[in-house]
Amino acid sequence: MTEAQATPQTGKRVLLAKPRGYCAGVDRAVQTVQEALKLYGAPIYVRKQIVHNKHVVSTLERQGAVFVEENEEVPEGSIVIFSAHGVAPEVYEQAKARSLKAIDATCPLVTKVHHEARRFAADDYDILLIGHEGHEEVIGTSGEAPTHIQLVDGPDDADKVTVRDPSKVVWLSQTTLSVDETMETVARLKRRLPLLQSPPSDDICYATQNRQHVVKEIAADCDVVIVVGSRNSSNSVRLVEVAVDAGARAGYLVDYASEISDDWLAGANTIGVTSGASVPDDLVTEVLDHLAARGFADVTEVTTADERLTFSLPQDLRRDMKAAAAKAAAEQESPLAASAANG
DSSP: OOHHHHSOSOSOEEEEEESOSOOHHHHHHHHHHHHHHHHHOSOEEEESOSSSOHHHHHHHHHHTEEEESSGGGSOTTOEEEEOTTOOOHHHHHHHHHTTOEEEEOOOHHHHHHHHHHHHHHHTTOEEEEESOTTOHHHHHHHTTSTTTEEEEOSGGGGGGOOOSOTTSEEEEEOTTSOHHHHHHHHHHHHHHOTTOBOOSSOOSOHHHHHHHHHHHHHHTTOSEEEEEOOTTOHHHHHHHHHHHHTTOSEEEEESSGGGOOHHHHTTOSEEEEEEOTTOOHHHHHHHHHHHHTTTOOEEEEEEOOOOOOOOOOOHHHHHHHHHHHHHHHHHHHHHHHHHHHHO
16 A cells, blocks of 8 residues: 555645655756856856756856857857767767867766667667657757667657668667656567567666656646656656646646646646646745645655665866866975975
8 A cells, every 4th residue: 555545535635755856967067067156167058958847947057157059159268068868979089179178967877778779789780769859858868879860759659660681670669758658669669570579678767667657646736736747857757647647637737836727627636736847846845835825735755766876977077176186285384384494
């Protein structure tokens, strides 16, 4: 029995999903920008949104980050950070041509998919990349092996696929997709391509899967599920879809508590609350306060997984941070040594 089922069905209440919010890759990417600003000073240029969250981007902008669409907008010789979603190899070449110091904040789980794409392309496989057309992660992964990858954007796209050799074909996926829809797409592909191979390990990241799983646990007990997240956040949009598919009467995506309409809450007894993997928890707290002011003060946290994964900062940044710390320590010791000598 889940906590949602065990809670008495009386009065107004909130079922708060856990895990929610920041995943390890997002935490790493945001910290990368913050530490770069401390170390190198503003401005620090960031190609694309570091993560897909309006609040995070605006906060970093106030701290001195400058977000650009392409490397051409970055002054030559400056520092540029690549977003958590990953970039194609040509983006590194563009940065090199402009003498940019590039710091790669790509989520290591996205990097894993890039490695898979290169490996299967080297073995001359056709690669079916399941993902959403135009998403930055898909563009980056496709750039690793453009002549071998074709995009499959949902189950219906599976019927349009053509391959050179049905015995040498593999599927990979964007890391932030709906697990259920991805498996449906794979099933459709396998009906046409029985020898289709799967990636060596799950491409859909642990955080995406965990957030979808807990939403499935609470959705049937919820009149409404509110997902905190931005509209360009694939994993946040998927959470709304998962909630409705799993039995919630309605699901809504909001960046801020102020966007919640009282009409959504009318007649509701149980509200589910969660947040996408690029959302800081203070935004969820604001939503809970907003709901409490409208009678939904009883909050039960429903937990289905304990996330402890962390990723270290990019190697180039860590090296520069270590060098700066060593220099500061040496400078601090120097006056002391001089003082001792003169004493």
